[in-house]
Structure formats: C-alpha cells, structure tokens
Amino acid sequence: MADTSFRTEISRRRTFAIISHPDAGKTTLTEKLLLYGGAIQLAGSVRARRAQKSTTSDWMELEKERGISISSTVLQFEYGGCVINLLDTPGHKDFSEDTYRVLTAVDSVVMVIDAAKGIEERTRKLFEICRLRGIPIFTFMNKMDRPARHPLELLDELEKTLGIGAFPVTWPLGNGAEFRGVYDRLQNNLHLFERTAHGQHRAPVRVSGIRDESVCRQIPPHILGAWLEDLDVLIGAGAGFSEDQLRTGQITPVFFGSGMSNFGVQLLLDYFVKHGAPPQARLSVNGPVEPDDKDFSGFVFKVQANMNPRHRDRLTFVRVCSGKFVKDMVVNDPESGKPVRLSYPQKLFGQERESIETAYPGDIVGLVTHKAFRIGATLTTNPAIRYDEIPRFPPEAFAFIRNTGAAKYKQLRDGLEQLLEEGVIQSFSLLGGGQTDALRGAVGQLQFDVVVYRLQNEYGAMPRLEPAPFASIRWFDPGFRKERLADDYLGTGVKLALDVRGQLVVLFPNQWAADYFTGKHPAIKLHPVSPHDVTA
Ligand SMILES: Nc1nc2c(ncn2[C@@H]2O[C@H](COP(=O)(O)OP(=O)(O)OP(=O)(O)O)[C@@H](O)[C@H]2O)c(=O)[nH]1
Ligand SMILES: [Mg+2]
Numbered sequence: 001m002a003d004t005s006f007r008t009e010i011s012r013r014r015t016f017a018i019i020s021h022p023d024a025g026k027t028t029l030t031e032k033l034l035l036y037g038g039a040i041q042l043a044g045s046v047r048a049r050r051a052q053k054s055t056t057s058d059w060m061e062l063e064k065e066r067g068i069s070i071s072s073t074v075l076q077f078e079y080g081g082c083v084i085n086l087l088d089t090p091g092h093k094d095f096s097e098d099t100y101r102v103l104t105a106v107d108s109v110v111m112v113i114d115a116a117k118g119i120e121e122r123t124r125k126l127f128e129i130c131r132l133r134g135i136p137i138f139t140f141m142n143k144m145d146r147p148a149r150h151p152l153e154l155l156d157e158l159e160k161t162l163g164i165g166a167f168p169v170t171w172p173l174g175n176g177a178e179f180r181g182v183y184d185r186l187q188n189n190l191h192l193f194e195r196t197a198h199g200q201h202r203a204p205v206r207v208s209g210i211r212d213e214s215v216c217r218q219i220p221p222h223i224l225g226a227w228l229e230d231l232d233v234l235i236g237a238g239a240g241f242s243e244d245q246l247r248t249g250q251i252t253p254v255f256f257g258s259g260m261s262n263f264g265v266q267l268l269l270d271y272f273v274k275h276g277a278p279p280q281a282r283l284s285v286n287g288p289v290e291p292d293d294k295d296f297s298g299f300v301f302k303v304q305a306n307m308n309p310r311h312r313d314r315l316t317f318v319r320v321c322s323g324k325f326v327k328d329m330v331v332n333d334p335e336s337g338k339p340v341r342l343s344y345p346q347k348l349f350g351q352e353r354e355s356i357e358t359a360y361p362g363d364i365v366g367l368v369t370h371k372a373f374r375i376g377a378t379l380t381t382n383p384a385i386r387y388d389e390i391p392r393f394p395p396e397a398f399a400f401i402r403n404t405g406a407a408k409y410k411q412l413r414d415g416l417e418q419l420l421e422e423g424v425i426q427s428f429s430l431l432g433g434g435q436t437d438a439l440r441g442a443v444g445q446l447q448f449d450v451v452v453y454r455l456q457n458e459y460g461a462m463p464r465l466e467p468a469p470f471a472s473i474r475w476f477d478p479g480f481r482k483e484r485l486a487d488d489y490l491g492t493g494v495k496l497a498l499d500v501r502g503q504l505v506v507l508f509p510n511q512w513a514a515d516y517f518t519g520k521h522p523a524i525k526l527h528p529v530s531p532h533d534v535t536a
Helices: 003-011 026-036 061-066 093-103 121-133 151-162 213-218 221-236 243-247 265-275 406-421 445-459 511-520 531-535
Strands: 013-019 073-079 082-088 108-114 137-142 165-168 170-173 181-184 189-193 205-208 251-256 282-284 287-289 297-305 314-322 329-332 339-342 345-349 352-355 364-368 378-380 397-403 426-430 439-442 463-467 472-476 495-499 504-508
Touching: 003 013, 013 026, 013 093, 013 121, 013 265, 026 073, 026 082, 026 108, 026 137, 026 265, 061 445, 073 364, 093 121, 093 297, 093 445, 108 121, 108 265, 121 137, 121 151, 137 151, 137 265, 151 165, 151 221, 151 251, 170 189, 170 221, 170 251, 243 251, 251 265, 297 406, 314 345, 329 378, 397 406, 397 445, 406 426, 406 445, 426 504, 439 445, 445 463, 472 511, 504 511
Parallel strands: 013 082, 013 108, 073 345, 108 137, 137 251, 165 251
Antiparallel strands: 073 082, 170 181, 181 189, 189 205, 282 287, 297 314, 297 378, 314 364, 329 339, 345 352, 345 364, 397 439, 397 463, 426 439, 426 495, 472 504, 495 504
C-alpha cells in the first residue's frame, strides 16, 4: 500500500451531518451545499410544486408529501480537492434514533439555527450529544432573508445556552428585506448578494474591502452605521479564532446566511473544506484505532431497503473507520464468525448510487448484502477490533399492526421483518392475555405513520394500526425471571412481555402505574433500554 497516497486520501475526507430542530432549514441548506459543491446543477425545493424539482435528500415520497425529512440521507461528492460525505438528518423527535445513529458516524456537524427563533429544544438535545462525543460543531444562522433576531443576541444565546465559545466567521449585513450580504471576518471581505429567482442559481457575488467607498455607498446609512459599530464590538469581545479549539469542539465557528436564497452558503462550504476535521482515531473496546491502521474496519449505522424502486434491495450503510476498503474483501460475520464477502459496494447520493472499487476512512459505503447486518455491527479484517454498540432509544409509542387483507399476509410479514431489521420499530410479545399479534414499539407516533405508509407502498401490504394502551417500557436485569413476580399485583393495565432476544420487559399505561410498580418493588432494577444492548 502506497502509504502517502493512503494518508492523503484520509486527510481529504470530510464527513459531516447537518442537524437541528425541525424546519430550521437543514434539507434546504444541504441542497445548496450540493449546488455550490457542483454536485447538482439546479437546486430543488422542499415544498416543490408539481412541475418543480424536489430536493436531493428528501427523496422519499412521504417526505415530499409532508415537506419534512423522515430518514437520514447520505450524499457523497468531491469539492475543492476533498471527498465530502454529507448526511442530512431529520429534525423531528420521532425520528431522533436515526439522527443519533448518524452522529456516531460523522467527524463534524453543521448545526442550523433559525435566526428568528434562536436555539430550539431539539437543537439543544442534539448539541449535547455532539458535545459528549467531542464532535466539532459549525453553526449556520439561517433564514436571514426573514426578520431575524439581532446577531449579537443570537451569539450570546449560543454561548450562554450551550456553553460553547462562538466565533463569527461571517457577520450579516441587515436582515429580512434589507439583508444585503455577509462580511467575512477572516478574509476581511464583504460579500454583497443579489437575489435570484427562487434561489435556484448561484447568487452573484461581489467582493471588496469593508470600508471601501463604493460598497458603503450602496448600503443605506441607517444600516451601515450600526453595523460598523457591531463589528467593533465583536473585535473587543467573544471568542478568538483558534483552530485547535475548533477541532476539539470548544468553540464553534458561526456563519450567517440564508439557505433558501443562497446567501453565505459558499463561504460555509469553503471554510468547512479548509478547516473541517478529517477522520480521527476511533475508540474500540480495545483502545483507539487510527484511520491509517493497515486493517480495514468500519461499523454499520443504518440499514434501509427499497431506496430505489429500480433495485428494491437492502442497503447496509457502513462508516469506514480504518484501512482501505476494497470491493469483495472478506470479513468475519460479526454474528456467526463465518467469512462473508463484501460485494457490491456503492457510493451514495441520496436515492442514487454508483458502484465503487475502493473506499477510505471517513467514507460512507452502501453495501448490498443478502445477509442483514445488525445496526452497530463491526465489520473488519482484524477480529481484535470491535466498536461500541449503538444504543437503542426507548420506545414511547406502542401499537399492534393488524393485517386486513387475507391474501396479503405474506406482504405484511415480509415488510415488518425488514422494518424491524432497519430498527424503525421494535417488537415484543405480550405474556398472557392471548394476544397473537406482536406488540410494536416506536420512538414516536410519526414513526408508525411511516411504517404503515411503507408497508403499503413498498410491500403492497394492507396494514391497520391499532394503538396499544402503553406509555412506557422498562427492561429487567438480564436473567430476571418472571416467576419472581408470579404472586404480585403489578398494577392496572401493567403487562409483562419479551423482547426479540427473549429479555423480560414491563409495559406501563401511564407514569402513575410506573411509579406504583417501582414503589412496590424497590429492589427490582428497571432499565429504560435493554441492558443487553448497552453491555453487548
Ligand atoms: N425564508 C427562508 N425559508 C427557508 C430557508 N431555509 C429553509 N426555509 C424554509 O423552511 C422550511 C423548512 O425547510 P427544510 O429545509 O425542510 O427544513 P429541515 O430542517 O430540513 O426540516 P426537517 O428535516 O423536517 O427537520 C421550508 O419551507 C423551507 O423552504 C431560508 O433560508 N429562508
Ligand atoms: Mg429536512
């Protein structure tokens, strides 16, 4: 292996996720990053009317119908000498398990904030996860084309609420109808923009010095004076720029702009390519594994079937962590230990895919496999490498999925089996009570809507959703026997069940019942997720 070219390939990888509260503009910004990255020629919009193009990352029919992202999307493209693996994530809480899995697979994130709303609840939650994992965070203050909060106030909130130093790389000039552009504080350039039809094409950019008279003349005096003052305030306060602090996630570089109207997107992209983190060492159960380790290793963070109606197969998403991935390489099946060949590797671009021969650390590879690899499974040529499992989220919505078409039983069964493998829902069998259908659990109700839609559209099944009267679930310690509770009254509506691994769980109809149970059984330890998952 030519060592230097291998290291060069690693150092030019940029793998990042876009995260935020629902509707802050992740998918729109993703589309514009693709536009400025030269990966698409014409940008689509999230709420595309009939004749319009929809976005590359919201490719699922249900996403287009509802105008929200439901599933994370991988987009790989080359720009500025770098190979970029960009992952658009859904913001809605009900899909947060998918977003969380993506966060295990990236080296940095772009956090999108709606500049009119500031930091919202989901953004804060996602930020905390990134912070725990030490992932460098870039911030994009979006929707500056609409009336926005004062940029100093937004920065202040960022620092106070999230406890992170903020360094504004760009600074906005006006907002709403008077948003004129952004000033690049590192290059000392002012970028003035003009609006283009639907923000579909590259916005023209003119660059000059900040106090350049010809620029000042174009800016209304009531904007210019206050703006120059703000810039002075910035010089005297706030975090300074330090690449080290950025890499370790202690400060976040902040960009202002508008994904919809293309303002500030190019600056974010160029800065990101230059300063974004290349793949770092990853912690395995036996210590860190360097990306330039000679052994190939990676892990599965997502499984999705039927992404492309032309293929109708199952794609396993693998994040390459170390070594060079080569088509047809053989690894040990993490379940059985038997050798499996990794054939048909693909690079992904939304719904589209292309066969590849090799991949490097940082890359997200789609594998078409007969065997369903488990989410969290490590694939490696060195059996000593094993990455941590990806913990599951506790289900908070419960339902039965009934078959309503006698002739459609097989379709329903096959569809449910696949969706269970994808980790979209979990399955439980209730003990006692004669329930023949399995109880299904999902992180949120919306996830059930997706399941029903996909069962109908991808499998031709005829499912009916029947809500089940439970609000929460808890796992017992591994090996806990239900006989220990045989003589006990559990509480009204409280039920015992087994998960797919045969682990005992208890289901509560409400918080009151859960409190009653723990009050009665103080010695019994209950877990919000399967202890099996955590320690596996
Ligand atoms: N005015 C304005 N609207 C925007 C901008 N960016 C996005 N939007 C609009 O905000 C809405 C949500 O945008 P999306 O890109 O779907 O947001 P998202 O963060 O991907 O949403 P989820 O994936 O569902 O969490 C859409 O109607 C967009 O057109 C912007 O810069 N300015
Ligand atoms: Mg989206």
